Amino acid sequence: MKNSKNVLSYLFGKGALGQLAKILNQKELQNKYVVYYIDEYFQHNDLLEKLPLKSEDEVFFVQTSHEPKTSYINDFRDRLVQKNKTNPGAVIAIGGGCTLDTGKAVANLLTNPGNAEDYQGWDLVNIPAIYKIGIPTVSGTGAEASRTCVMTNPLNGLKLGMNSDYTIYDQLILDPDLTKTVPRDQYFFTGMDTYLHCIESLNGRYRNAIGDAFSHQAIQLCREVFLSNDMMSDNNREKLMIASYLGGCAIANSFVGIIHPFSAGLSVVLDTHHCIGNCITMNAMEEFYPEAFKEFNLMAEKQGIKIPRDIAKNLTEEQYKALYNSTVIHEKPLSNALGDEFKKVLTYEKVTEIFKRM
Amino acid sequence: MKNSKNVLSYLFGKGALGQLAKILNQKELQNKYVVYYIDEYFQHNDLLEKLPLKSEDEVFFVQTSHEPKTSYINDFRDRLVQKNKTNPGAVIAIGGGCTLDTGKAVANLLTNPGNAEDYQGWDLVNIPAIYKIGIPTVSGTGAEASRTCVMTNPLNGLKLGMNSDYTIYDQLILDPDLTKTVPRDQYFFTGMDTYLHCIESLNGRYRNAIGDAFSHQAIQLCREVFLSNDMMSDNNREKLMIASYLGGCAIANSFVGIIHPFSAGLSVVLDTHHCIGNCITMNAMEEFYPEAFKEFNLMAEKQGIKIPRDIAKNLTEEQYKALYNSTVIHEKPLSNALGDEFKKVLTYEKVTEIFKRM
Numbered sequence: 001m002k003n004s005k006n007v008l009s010y011l012f013g014k015g016a017l018g019q020l021a022k023i024l025n026q027k028e029l030q031n032k033y034v035v036y037y038i039d040e041y042f043q044h045n046d047l048l049e050k051l052p053l054k055s056e057d058e059v060f061f062v063q064t065s066h067e068p069k070t071s072y073i074n075d076f077r078d079r080l081v082q083k084n085k086t087n088p089g090a091v092i093a094i095g096g097g098c099t100l101d102t103g104k105a106v107a108n109l110l111t112n113p114g115n116a117e118d119y120q121g122w123d124l125v126n127i128p129a130i131y132k133i134g135i136p137t138v139s140g141t142g143a144e145a146s147r148t149c150v151m152t153n154p155l156n157g158l159k160l161g162m163n164s165d166y167t168i169y170d171q172l173i174l175d176p177d178l179t180k181t182v183p184r185d186q187y188f189f190t191g192m193d194t195y196l197h198c199i200e201s202l203n204g205r206y207r208n209a210i211g212d213a214f215s216h217q218a219i220q221l222c223r224e225v226f227l228s229n230d231m232m233s234d235n236n237r238e239k240l241m242i243a244s245y246l247g248g249c250a251i252a253n254s255f256v257g258i259i260h261p262f263s264a265g266l267s268v269v270l271d272t273h274h275c276i277g278n279c280i281t282m283n284a285m286e287e288f289y290p291e292a293f294k295e296f297n298l299m300a301e302k303q304g305i306k307i308p309r310d311i312a313k314n315l316t317e318e319q320y321k322a323l324y325n326s327t328v329i330h331e332k333p334l335s336n337a338l339g340d341e342f343k344k345v346l347t348y349e350k351v352t353e354i355f356k357r358m
Numbered sequence: 359m360k361n362s363k364n365v366l367s368y369l370f371g372k373g374a375l376g377q378l379a380k381i382l383n384q385k386e387l388q389n390k391y392v393v394y395y396i397d398e399y400f401q402h403n404d405l406l407e408k409l410p411l412k413s414e415d416e417v418f419f420v421q422t423s424h425e426p427k428t429s430y431i432n433d434f435r436d437r438l439v440q441k442n443k444t445n446p447g448a449v450i451a452i453g454g455g456c457t458l459d460t461g462k463a464v465a466n467l468l469t470n471p472g473n474a475e476d477y478q479g480w481d482l483v484n485i486p487a488i489y490k491i492g493i494p495t496v497s498g499t500g501a502e503a504s505r506t507c508v509m510t511n512p513l514n515g516l517k518l519g520m521n522s523d524y525t526i527y528d529q530l531i532l533d534p535d536l537t538k539t540v541p542r543d544q545y546f547f548t549g550m551d552t553y554l555h556c557i558e559s560l561n562g563r564y565r566n567a568i569g570d571a572f573s574h575q576a577i578q579l580c581r582e583v584f585l586s587n588d589m590m591s592d593n594n595r596e597k598l599m600i601a602s603y604l605g606g607c608a609i610a611n612s613f614v615g616i617i618h619p620f621s622a623g624l625s626v627v628l629d630t631h632h633c634i635g636n637c638i639t640m641n642a643m644e645e646f647y648p649e650a651f652k653e654f655n656l657m658a659e660k661q662g663i664k665i666p667r668d669i670a671k672n673l674t675e676e677q678y679k680a681l682y683n684s685t686v687i688h689e690k691p692l693s694n695a696l697g698d699e700f701k702k703v704l705t706y707e708k709v710t711e712i713f714k715r716m
Binding site for chain 2: 001002003004005006007008009010011013015016019023165171174176208209210213214216217220221235238239241242243245246253
């Protein structure tokens with residue numbers, strides 16, 4: 001039985017970003033500097049002009065071509081140490097999953113000693129983080145609602161977040177205007193993260209009424225968005241932003257299944273991004289999720305999105321071994337999907353065959 | 359645009375009450391006494407044996423034959439003042455809407471000066487309340503998730519809560535085992551509170567994607583529960599508990615419509631309980647909510663529940679005037695349903711006719 005922690009507050013609506021100044025004007029934050037982590041996409045964008053930036057604030061741009069590494073988080077912390085700016089009134093992250101996770105991880109590290117890699121795991125963070133505000137600019141990962149921030153540690157190959165109640169955002173600003181300029185394929189791939197992890201939850205063995213309720217509603221919204229004629233209409237961008245938040249709440253009360261572990265394998269071995277990795281994986285999942293497989297392909301077709309194929313068809317034996325290892329390491333979701341004996345189904349041969357089918 | 363505050367944490371599942379001791383064992387609460395407000399129904403019940411009571415804790419039973427009055431809340435505060443017990447580690451409320459609201463109101467009054475009536479309104483509470491835990495024992499009001507605690511002040515006839523971010527529970531324990539012994543008709547009436555306020559929201563003018571999403575899911579769960587053969591099966595009690603929580607989240611992002619104001623009229627003038635008042639009102643709402651009217655009656659029939667009739671058929675002119683006044687005073691929900699000119703629809707004659715039809 002999980003004691004699920006919620007995001008403290010959320011402000012939703014077109015133009016909600018305009019309320020940031022008001023939020024920063026609350027008593028506890030007045031006269032304090034703020035540290036921003038912003039997706040590099042916005043480096044030369046009028047978004048910056050919309051922020052209530054003060055001269056003493058610090059702004060860092062987050063690279064998103066690779067998912068955050070523990071060293072990358074440590075480096076952000078070190079730069080604040082050098083500037084003697086380790087006690088901001090707020091950490092604000094503006095961007096997609098990578099950026100939102102970066103904000104969470106740095107906010108934890110500013111109050112807790114040691115390095116990012118020391119906190120990869122469950123409930124290792126002991127001291128409340130800096131107050132933090134999450135502002136998603138693409139919908140689907142659920143990072144805005146989750147209690148983790150995924151990081152890879154290249155030294156040991158571990159891809160694992162700081163799972164902690166202190167990792168959760170204190171405030172969300174959910175402004176559907178911010179997702180207007182997302183490229184269509186990225187919008188689809190990222191949105192599908194919500195759809196797929198809810199499908200995985202609902203097909204798992206560890207179920208409960210609250211996880212199910214959040215998943216059902218998130219899937220319903222995804223259907224309305226991705227089976228419509230224009231997935232990026234004003235209404236649909238609103239719906240997908242809510243689906244992402246609810247999907248994040250769903251996952252806090254359940255587990256993923258087979259898709260996410262295979263996608264994690266692709267990510268570790270071939271450096272495939274999480275969301276596109278899920279979609280590539282889904283193309284080889286017909287036997288496990290037959291109905292969702294059909295619906296997923298219908299959605300992709302309806303929106304004219306091409307899922308990359310054959311990315312793991314002709315790899316070396318060593319690569320397949322690495323893929324196998326970094327897939328079956330995810331015991332919780334795989335036993336959620338297939339039972340404790342999941343390795344009897346997912347033998348090395350079977351896993352390799354699945355990757356070759358992608 | 360509302361900055362919606364969430365309940366901080368929720369623990370859901372059969373037997374979740376057993377986790378209360380663990381929650382009270384958190385660092386901040388150790389060695390502190392706790393004040394309990396428990397629905398009088400449990401006064402001679404084995405529930406008490408399941409609580410981790412310490413000798414220094416205070417236990418009060420809450421009468422639920424009338425909804426809480428401001429003087430009732432002040433009196434609870436005074437009793438703690440007399441006992442020099444105004445700074446507990448936690449206030450814990452165990453019961454239905456009345457009891458949950460009592461816990462919220464007293465927790466606010468323990469840290470804020472003055473009396474309960476001073477805080478009836480919006481954002482008048484300035485100081486964070488005592489840490490509080492809500493444990494619902496009947497599902498439907500959404501009081502466990504809302505930022506208000508409804509109280510009546512007999513001196514001025516005002517029925518209004520302390521609407522404040524500080525009114526929200528810090529921790530919920532959602533244990534469907536606790537709703538096993540609810541009488542069938544009360545189970546139905548209270549559950550319908552969620553169904554009806556979500557119907558009102560979805561038929562209003564002030565809509566948004568997140569309020570809609572919560573409402574849709576809560577209604578879907580109500581349908582599964584009340585259109586099934588046994589609304590009180592284990593599964594259905596779980597679902598209704600979640601529906602109530604999600605319905606509370608919905609109402610935080612939207613407004614009710616015509617049903618709740620009429621029900622409030624019944625409550626002020628005839629002392630009708632909120633939830634049964636909603637159902638009685640619904641029987642006269644066919645013209646405003648035709649589809650929901652049909653579904654509501656189907657649900658009542660399916661579950662064999664009789665809604666009282668003719669309770670406002672033969673009243674005095676004075677009583678009809680009082681009913682009219684205490685209905686049309688609810689401007690926000692009524693303009694949500696009918697527009698700013700709602701009084702052109704809801705004339706004195708029309709309102710009286712509606713009450714006579716109930």
